Amino acid sequence: MTGHIAEKKALYASAVINLMMAFSGWLAYHYSNSQAILLDGNYSFIAFFVTLIAIRITLIKTKLTETFPFGQYVYEALFSFGKGLMVIGILLVALIMSISRISHYLNDSPVNVLNTSTVLIYTIVMLSMCIPLAWYCQHENKKVNNSSMILRAEYIGSKTDAIMSFLTGIVLFSIGFLDIDGRFGFLYFTGDAILVIVLVLFLVKDPVILARDSFVEMAGGTLQNKNEKQKIEAILKEVLTFDLMKSSYISKTGSNYFIVAYVSAQDIDEIGFEQLEYLKKETLVALKKNYRYVMFEIALA
Known part of the structure; x- marks a missing residue:
């Protein structure tokens, strides 16, 4: 199988699964009021949209033009750079929203109470899609000696989504066992916000490295791997x-x-x-x- 076909197959699978995950996230947010789940759903939808662009890039990258006489491979690096920045942006927005939620709670402003009854089902559904997709993108990239920046970006995106879904599910499901009027009852109001802050700090490294390596490629720098x-x-x-x-x-x-x-x-x-x-x-x-x-x-x- 050529690298071109491997990329196309992985990207089509990624587009379909990301759209399914986006709708799953929005539906779960409707019932749970969780900012962490909303972050997950928004992330998946933007990933779906960006993947459509990646599919187009795989179709034109080898075509020679007067502007690009050696091929249009720079669009791959540009895509990966953009996706890295996109993930960083989503994480940053989520961080700001979470800090705002905690601030509202501390100032006795109205804050929606978490509903954890749907979290376990949501987590199982998301992991059943995220983990196979991340593995598949990595597997297809190995067939081309890990040379595809697009598949690397898709792998990082799917892995990030899987980690977010897993940790969100575990933490929110655990909060459901707490007494809302007890010592840790505040977690019903701020638990997902605290979780998002931890997730952002934990997940920001990969997209930063992706954006850095992609920028080096676009600038004509030496191979970073x-x-x-x-x-x-x-x-x-x-x-x-x-x-x-x-x-x-x-x-x-x-x-x-x-x-x-x-x-x-x-x-x-x-x-x-x-x-x-x-x-x-x-x-x-x-x-x-x-x-x-x-x-x-x-x-x-």
Whole structure:
């Protein structure tokens, strides 16, 4: 299966499941009055909308145009960057809403009481969709050596949704066993707000890293994945014999890799341009065994 087909299958599945999760979240919020569940539902709906954009990107990324003569892979990085910012934005809004809810409670303003009767069913339904989707996106990305930023973004999104759903369900279900007039009765009014604050602090790392790596890709920076970089360098050293390679430059934009091996002028004179061209072709063949979209060049050190 090609990387293109793997991406399309995973994205179509992600779009359908995210829409189902959004409606589930809104319905559960209607009965529970939980800000944490509303956050979950809104997150899923925006994820559905963004996934539709990702599907379009997978259809055009390999097309060559006058503006993008090497392909439109930058849209993949732009998508991942945008999704990272989107998740950060949703978490930030949820944080502000939760702080506001706690502030209202402390100031004796009216605050809706949590209804935890539907939480367990909601949690089971959400986890039955989130966990398989996260696993599927990660599984499909592994088929293309984790080169798809789009599938990485979908995996992070699904994993974030799964964690939010699980922790929300556990905490809110547990609150249902408390006496509303007892010592911890305040949790019926602020429990989900406290939970959202904890979730935001716990979940914000992944989207920040995603946005950072995507920005580096768009700016033409070097590959940030150290393991992937070592793997590519090993392929280069295996093919480029005679200790030719002095250094290398490895960058990635979306699912496309651009790799340069630097060779000294003296070494080029010794082996000749014909042999150098042969080694370049052999290196490209070796790289394409692991990376579908790759460009390789040899330059003077």
